[in-house]
Amino acid sequence: MEYTKPLAQLIEFFQKFPGIGPKSAQRIAFCLLKMQLSDIQKFARLMIDAKTNIHYCDICYNMSASNPCEICSDTKRDNSIICVVSEIKDLIAIEKTREYKGLYHVLQGLISPLDGIGVEDIRIKELLTRISNSSINEIILALGSSVEGEATSMYIAKLLKPLNIKISRIAFGLPIGSDIEFADEITLARAIEGRRLINSPEQISR
Amino acid sequence: MEYTKPLAQLIEFFQKFPGIGPKSAQRIAFCLLKMQLSDIQKFARLMIDAKTNIHYCDICYNMSASNPCEICSDTKRDNSIICVVSEIKDLIAIEKTREYKGLYHVLQGLISPLDGIGVEDIRIKELLTRISNSSINEIILALGSSVEGEATSMYIAKLLKPLNIKISRIAFGLPIGSDIEFADEITLARAIEGRRLINSPEQISR
Numbered sequence: 001m002e003y004t005k006p007l008a009q010l011i012e013f014f015q016k017f018p019g020i021g022p023k024s025a026q027r028i029a030f031c032l033l034k035m036q037l038s039d040i041q042k043f044a045r046l047m048i049d050a051k052t053n054i055h056y057c058d059i060c061y062n063m064s065a066s067n068p069c070e071i072c073s074d075t076k077r078d079n080s081i082i083c084v085v086s087e088i089k090d091l092i093a094i095e096k097t098r099e100y101k102g103l104y105h106v107l108q109g110l111i112s113p114l115d116g117i118g119v120e121d122i123r124i125k126e127l128l129t130r131i132s133n134s135s136i137n138e139i140i141l142a143l144g145s146s147v148e149g150e151a152t153s154m155y156i157a158k159l160l161k162p163l164n165i166k167i168s169r170i171a172f173g174l175p176i177g178s179d180i181e182f183a184d185e186i187t188l189a190r191a192i193e194g195r196r197l198i199n200s201p202e203q204i205s206r
Numbered sequence: 207m208e209y210t211k212p213l214a215q216l217i218e219f220f221q222k223f224p225g226i227g228p229k230s231a232q233r234i235a236f237c238l239l240k241m242q243l244s245d246i247q248k249f250a251r252l253m254i255d256a257k258t259n260i261h262y263c264d265i266c267y268n269m270s271a272s273n274p275c276e277i278c279s280d281t282k283r284d285n286s287i288i289c290v291v292s293e294i295k296d297l298i299a300i301e302k303t304r305e306y307k308g309l310y311h312v313l314q315g316l317i318s319p320l321d322g323i324g325v326e327d328i329r330i331k332e333l334l335t336r337i338s339n340s341s342i343n344e345i346i347l348a349l350g351s352s353v354e355g356e357a358t359s360m361y362i363a364k365l366l367k368p369l370n371i372k373i374s375r376i377a378f379g380l381p382i383g384s385d386i387e388f389a390d391e392i393t394l395a396r397a398i399e400g401r402r403l404i405n406s407p408e409q410i411s412r
Contacts, residue, residue: 003298004270006256013249016241017234026295028223033257033269035222040257043219044250050212051239051246063239064210089232092209 007033059130061106061123063088071104078102080137084127084156086110086149090142102140105130110148111155124156131163138166145172145190213239265336267312267329269294277310284308286343290333290362292316292355296348308346311336316354317361330362337369344372351378351396 002008007029014025032040056062057069060082064070071077081102085091091104109122131139139160143149157167173191174183183191208214213235220231238246262268263275270276277283287308291297297310315328337345345366349355363373379397380389389397 002301004260004272004276006252006259006271007269010252010256013252017237019230019233024225026298027225029256030295031223032253033260035257037254037257040253044253046212046216046219047238047246047250048243050216050235051241051243053212054210054239063213065212066210070210089236092232095208 060104061108061126062091062104076101080135081140082127082131082136082138083140083142085142086122086144086152090144094142102138107143107152110143110146110152112148112151119155122152124159127156128159131160131165136165138168141167141169143169266310267314267332268297268310282307286341287346288333288337288342288344289346289348291348292328292350292358296350300348308344313349313358316349316352317358318354325361328358330365333362334365337366337371342371344374346374346376348376 003011010029011025014020014028015022020028053065054063055067057064057067057072059068059072062069062071066073078101082105083094083100083102084105084107085094086107086109088106091106094100105123105127107122107124109117111117111119111122141153141156143153153169160167171194173194174180174187180188209217216235217231220226220234221228226234259271260269261273263270263273263278265274265278268275268277272279284307288311289300289306289308290311290313291300292313292315294312297312300306311329311333313328313330315323317323317325317328347359347362349359359375366373377400379400380386380393386394
């Protein structure tokens with residue numbers, strides 16, 4: 001005997017989610033069946049509501065129940081800086097630092113020819129239109145250091161060069177609290193390459 | 207900014223499940239939002255249906271949409287043997303071997319005084335009633351080798367002794383494919399203790 005049919009279907013559905021294998025799906029399904037029916041009904045409504053109400057912001061492609069999103073419609077934020085990220089979770093990670101008060105642009109992906117993702121498949125065109133329609137002073141590229149992140153950063157930097165805007169990238173180097181002896185060669189090389197003068201905020205020019 | 211409210215609520219709910227932390231919950235929620243609305247509605251129905259239709263079998267306390275469950279109502283199974291397990295997932299694990307054709311009894315827990323779980327809190331009384339109402343030849347205890355598993359096995363064995371039924375425990379020893387040199391001392395000690403004569407199916411009596 002396998003699981004009774006409704007339970008087997010439930011376990012199968014949970015396996016569609018990332019990082020959930022057969023054993024985790026089983027544990028989650030049992031946990032769900034132990035909940036109150038009213039809680040499960042609330043959960044079901046929550047999922048359907050989220051899917052129905054959450055849309056992409058027409059300006060920055062963040063996900064939000066309002067359009068424009070909470071960030072784009074916040075008048076206290078600095079609308080002369082745009083931080084370009086690949087996914088919404090990167091935006092949230094930056095927001096959690098409470099250091100950045102500008103706007104965002106979510107590309108919804110990175111250029112990756114191997115996966116068949118080209119320049120047209122991510123929101124680069126929309127970024128260009130957005131920059132040309134407003135007065136932007138600086139674009140911060142926060143796209144990670146993977147091959148795809150590097151390629152997309154280089155592509156956007158080249159594209160924006162004629163527009164005469166300040167273009168920066170977030171710093172790569174040693175994470176805070178880590179030891180130099182345990183850092184990998186590439187991180188250490190990037191940390192030396194990106195060194196800064198102690199008495200000046202300017203980066204040493206390469 | 208944190209996540210937009212419906213998304214934050216969804217992420218929070220996913221964190222209620224075992225093994226799902228904030229980052230996994232976030233990934234699962236994004237994955238859910240990328241699904242079709244019709245799939246999400248199907249998933250929601252599946253959860254509510256499972257909760258509404260699945261109940262414990264009145265005989266063996268397995269979970270099933272029918273009562274008695276598929277196993278108890280299967281006339282092809284040997285109803286003179288009962289395998290006692292602590293949780294339904296153990297029942298499913300044994301079923302997957304396709305070796306056992308008897309019935310089951312799910313205790314829904316193990317005796318664990320530290321967690322406040324006593325003899326009355328698990329389905330031992332129901333097991334006794336069941337045995338006295340039918341002609342059972344053998345009880346197989348498949349309760350694991352934790353302190354709680356050992357204690358529960360000993361308790362049930364002692365309780366059943368006057369009834370003059372064969373009482374057995376599943377074998378503990380080296381897992382198939384493992385090396386003797388890497389086995390821990392307790393497993394190896396149990397493997398030697400539980401050794402069997404090669405030419406006879408009988409275990410060496412202790």
